[in-house]
Structure formats: structure tokens, C-alpha cells
Amino acid sequence: MDAPQIGRSVLRKEGRAKVTGQALYVDDVTPAGTLHGVTVRSPIARGRIIAIRFDPSIPWGEYTVVTAKDIPGVNIVKLIADDQPYLASEAVNHPEEPVVLIAHRDRARAAEARRHVTIEIDPLPPVFTIEESLARREIIWGADNVFKHYSVAKGDVDAAFANAAAVVEGTYETGAQEQLYIEPNGMLAVADPRRGVTVWGSMQCPYYIHTALAALFNLPVDRIRVVQMETGGGFGGKEEYPSVIAGHAALLAWKSGRPVKMIYDRAEDMAATTKRHPSRTRHRTAIGPDGRLLAMEIDFTIDGGAYCTLSPVVLSRGTIHAAGPYACPNVRVSGRAVATNAPPHGAFRGFGAPQSLFALERHMDKVAAAAGLAPDEFRRRNFIRTGDTLAVGQTIREPVTMGALLDRALALSDYHQKRQRFERENARRSVRKGIGLAAFMHGAGFTGSGEVHLSSVVAAEATVEGTVRILSASTEIGQGTNTIFSQIAAEALGIDAADIEIAQPDTAIVPNSGPTVASRTCMVVGKLVEMAALAVKHALIDAGYLPAFYSRTEFRSACARYIEAFGTLRGASQYAPPPGLKWDDEKYLGDAYGTYGWAVYVAEVSVDTRTWETRVDDFVAVQEVGKVINPTLAMGQIEGGVAQGIGWALYEDVVWREGRMINAQMTNYIMPTSMDLPPIRVYFEEVPYAYGPGGAKGIGELPMDGPAPAIFNAVAQAIGADVTRLPLTPERLMSVMEESAVG
């Protein structure tokens, strides 16, 4: 048997291909005769299409042109609600909505032709904000502009408010955030009525695209094939939108009979594809004389954009996380996702939880102050403990160590000493300092009964050479799927991770393991990898080919003997929920997640009161995510998430005009560079989770939740004023200070 494979920093499986530039992304492959596809989009937010005019100066005969009437199946992007067309034909509901597709063998000529199509639209009054949508002067979606409403309730909230020692209120807002993966979205398609449709591309969820294409082309699923190429980052931005691009490329391929490549340039990717939902959260909190939480009333509203897409699920996660890691006997959360005439907002790391946790953790500092307690002491008194019940009715049965995480974060950041020192020194300084913390959790895997509905499958197949190939639809998008799956399978099989091969996600070969989202790849699909690998091992043992203790050579010869005798050696696994896990979809009550990652983050900031620039000087991230499979990759996940959180808090400002992002360039949408980030210091507590592979939980989204509220709490200390709206750009901070000086 080999040394333990889990817990080691095994080198990234595809790392060599990446550092040498050999890894193939979709734009690196161009079959002979490929046409380049472009999209003609709505110039306005809302209206009725009167006509589509093609400028006669363009020789349209040389081009392939597709409109809604060329669609062989249903003109709907299959997801949750059947409301979003692949190509608008009668009405447009947001700027950049796709209307016409054009392809030409010359990329530049395709791009030029796009400017010679005019979509004539009779405009209708648009809706651009949460407030306008809720005012319902214009109904732009369904009966009331509301995609989804959730209510979570526990205890007797009204009675608790009547008996409160103090009540604290606050409203918090977050802006949209662009995922800004460095590889823009792209797809390559071949399609014809005889052979069906095949697409290769940049994606997180091959089977989402598979389902969407079958409906779009009205073809049986075995005539659709989806292959993931190397993918240059996703962060949720390649969860649902790739179904649109894949469909568009395939429609052009279907009509032209040629391969069609559709690669978005940066401006198009930023303007037309999904972003993090803007949000508004209102808190009303009651506390007792002992500084304990008595009641929380939370109104959480997100802006879903023009179509439903994934908004109900984003809302669900945000609503469930809204009351955070606290034991509060009376809680009422109302969550709503509303429609506006902006391009649909979508999946982005954290999926609603960063928004509601930002509001909660900024608010908790204000509640602590009202209770006369320090931010850390107030939280410590109210943390959830084993045996306590969350707002959705989930009783936490496993060990929860929030107090220990807090202690460690305070010590590592020198929180108390610095807080006092900054308090003392700030009055005399033009650059003021602050230190703030945030405590939070993140549920791993799909919410509620989601994993049961997905019923994910993974297979493992041995070869005569003694290597084992893992077949799953989970995609490597930089987060380390290939590597951790190799480690998990190798550990189960007692062989080396180098002897595991990860099959390229290709729906013709791999089973449906569900989407690569929701911090589920390691914990949920990884567990299935472990089970499938164990099935291979047990088959060898049951056949009498493998002794109790074995070497690599013995494993290889056992595989060879088995395959010679039985033809193939394949193990498979399918998701089954951990025992005792219960969720009621109707009442929206129960065990919302199999488990949670828990964390306490501390940010130290400087605010220059001459320029109102905020800089993060130090960052400590302490978390418990079960057993860490690969320390280097896990730290990379946390550091990258913290960097995105810092960007969301301070720099990344999507500027809207008439529903359109007007700063759709890296030049004026500012993400953190190497010069902007503090040292990000990452620490793990390891409490093994009984139902995760080797004890691991999910990790990917957790680090997005904590940075923004920790930074805002630090800024509040530095400047002695309330800050409630992100991103906290210098302009916004200046106006906060001017208002507070006047008020």
C-alpha cells in the first residue's frame, strides 16, 4: 500500500500542460472550414420588435444568418422557468438580448456585418431597480415582478420584539459583480440533422448544456454531445450562460453545415453574460439585557434581471444563510427575487450567501455596540453550538467550533491590541486604521433535497496497466477537481494518485455527476468517486485477485487478471443522502445542507481621509472545512476567494445606464492586481465530516462570504461612521462622510 494520498499537496494533475501553454482551451482549436459566429443584440432595455433590417450594402449571401424562426425545437433556454428565449422574436426584455446570429469564415467580416443589422423596436417603459420593480407601476414579469418568494420562520418574533431590551435596525446594499474569469466564454459546434449536435467549450456544467440543446433542437439526448475543453475560470459565470452560447453556435452550425466557433470578446462577455445579483437587505434585531439575540427579522431582496434563470436557487441559499451562525430563538426571514430589465443576474461563487451574510455581519457589529459589547464578545455569546437549531429548523449535530475559530483568528490578527491602538491613534492621523471581523458559515452541496433530485452518478474503470480512470461530469475549472479526485480515488484504492486518470468531461463517455457548482465537487461528487473506486477494489478482492495488503505491482496484476477473466472492471456509485437528513420542500424546513463550512475572518484596513481610498493591510482567514484533501490547492481556493471578496467590497463597481453595463472593460471595471492585495493568511481547523471523502467538506464558496463584512467593519472603526453599501469606492466613501457631517 502507498503512503496516504489525502492530506498531501499532490501536484496539479494538468499543471504541466498549463505551465507550458500546451493545455487546450476552446479558442485554441479551429477545425478546417470553421465559421466565426457573432450575436446581434437588443440596443434597448424593453420593447416590441417591429422589424429586423439587413443593410443591402452587405453581401448577405456569403453569411449564415439565424433568427428565431430557424430554431428546429423550442425557443427556450431550459433551466427553471421556461421564460428565456434563445433568440428574441417579438419582444426584448433587456439590453444585449440576443436577436440575430451571423457567421462568416472571416472573423472580422462577421463582426463588421453585425453593425449592419438594425433591430427596430417600439420601446416600453423599463424597470431598473429593486424599488421600481417592487413598486409595480410596470409589470415586466409574471403577475407581480416576483420570480420567487421564500419565508423562513422560527419561534414568536413579534412577542420577542415586544420584550426586547434594545432593537437595532439597518439597511444594506450590494452591487453587481462580474465574475471576470480571464478566459472569456466560448463554444465550438458542429451540427446536422443526421448526426446530431456536438459542442466543445468553456463550461462548468456539461449536462445543463446537454439538456438545453436537446430541447432547442428537438433531438433525442443520444444525438447531443457536450465536451468540456480546458476552462479558464468560471466562478459561477460558466454555470448557466454557456447553454446560451452553445445553442447559438450550434444553430449557426446546423444552418451552415460547417463548424462554428463563437468566442465572446471581453466587452461582450462583461456586458451580456451574468453577474452577481445586486441585493438589498433590511435587518431588525431584538436583544435581551444580557446581550443575547432575542429575535431577528430580515427582509432579503435580490435583483434577478429580466429572466428567471437561477434566481430562485440563488435566493434560496441567500435566505437560508441570512441569519448566519447564530442561535436565535425567534427568526423571520422573507426573501424575494424580483425582475428588472437588466441582463439576467446569475451564479457567482457564494450564490446569494455573500449578499445576505454581508448585511448580517455588518449589522451584528451595530447590534454589539447597542448591547455594549465588543464585536467578538457579542458574537461569542450568540454563536450556534452543537445541538442548537438554525432558522430553517436544522439541528446541528456535528461538532461546531465557532468559538475556537474566533479565538484563533483574534490571536493571529492581534485583534484586541490593534483595535485599542487604532482607537487611540486615529484622531491624530489623516490615514486612519481599523480592524474588523466577520463570522459565518457556508452550506456545502445543493440546498434541501437538491442532491436527491440530482441523483449524481460517478464511475471508475480499471485498465490492464493497473491505472484507474474516473468518469465524472465534474469539470476542472482551476479549482483542482482533477487532482483531488485522483487523491480520493488513490486513497480508496491504496495506490498512488499518479495512477489515476481523470476522463475529460464528455457526455458521450461520462455519467451525469451533476453540475460543478455549490461547493459540491469535493464533498458530494468526491464521495461518489471514493465509492466508485472502492467498488473496483472490492470487485478485485471478491474475485480473490487482491490480498489484504498489496503493492502497486500486485494491484496491476490483479486488474489484468480480472479484465482477462471478465472483460471489464468498472465500479459505479450513485448519491444517497446521509442517514437522517430530512428536508420539506413545501414548508421550506429541515436540513438545508448536509453540512457547513465554518469561518472567522479578520481584515485590517487603512483609510486615507484625503483621498478616501481604502486599503486592506492584512487579512486572516480561519476556517473549518473538514479534512483538507490537498493543502496547496485548498489554500489557493481560500486566497482566491478572499481576493474576489476584497474586490467586491472595495473596487468592483458595475456602472449601469439604462440597464446596460457601461464600464464593460478591464480598464474601468477594476479587479484586484498584485499591488492591491494584503498578505492573505490562511488557517484550517480540521474536523472530519463523516459523509465526505476522507472527511472533507465543501470549500470553494466559503471564502467569498467573509471579506466584505470584515472590511466594512474595519472601515467603520477607522472612520467612525456607518458604511452599508458596497462597493466602497473612494467616491462612495466620500459621500458617506459628507452625509454624516451634515446629518
Place this chain on the structure above:
Amino acid sequence: MAEAPVPRVACRVNGRRVALEGHPMSRLLDALRLSGLTGTKEGCGEGECGACSVLLDGELVNSCLTPLAHADGRSITTIEGVASDVALHGIQQSFLECGGSQCGICTPGMVLAAFDLLSRNPNPSEEDVRVALAGNLCRCTGYMRIFAAVLDARRRLGS
């Protein structure tokens, strides 16, 4: 009507004499990629992200902003020219071992930016590394492991 012949620009790419095809004012990025060297990536097309970084006569440039005509008679190094046939360059080995590459799309540009730094300054501080990589954006790592990789490469190449 016969199409006009595609203009060519003679230069050296990764030590080999080649003729890159394209209009003189087209982007060096496109000419390299059309020639089969797809390791040079396009992230933004406006000189912000550095994914298309190459060395032009030893100087780090964004190939998306470089007209092909500028390559005339000059020497270009792309990511494909960094490793030898048998072994990774020390910088690549450090990126691999330190976790400096996640999704990989910024990696070719990052490796070339690190190459450029270490050839100008064999003993950089972390601050020097931060400054040298400021034109190369990474959305996955938060840069910490990239800094570690470059400092590890400094040690590796120094010894």
C-alpha cells in the same frame, strides 16, 4: 478574382526563423496563434490583463497591442519557447510546485512576466515581484501562490 497574397513578416520565434502571416497592422497575438502557437492567450484585447504577454527582443510586451510590423526582423519568445524539450524551466517548475497556476489561462503570461523580472533582477524582493506582475491579472489565486512561485524560482535559478 484571385485574393491578394497574405503579407508576411520575417522574424525569429523561440529561436526559429519564421514568416508570420498577417497584415502589418494586425495583432502579433493573432499572427502567433494562427501560426499554431496557441499558448499565448487573449484575455481582454486591450492591454489590461497580460494573458497575451510575450518577449520581444527580451522585452515584455502585450502581443494584443503590438502590431505585427513591430516583429519584423526581431526575436520573439512565447510560452512554448520557455521549456526545453525534456524539462520544465525552473520558473515553470516553481509555478507547478507552489500552486501558482489554477485555471491556467493567465499562466503563460505570468511565467513570461516572471522570466522577464528574473532576467533583469535575479534577486527580487516580494515587493519587486508584486510590481513586476502588476500588468498580469489572475482571478483564481489571489496572487499569493504566484508570489511564492517567483520567489521559489529565484532560489532555484540562483543555486
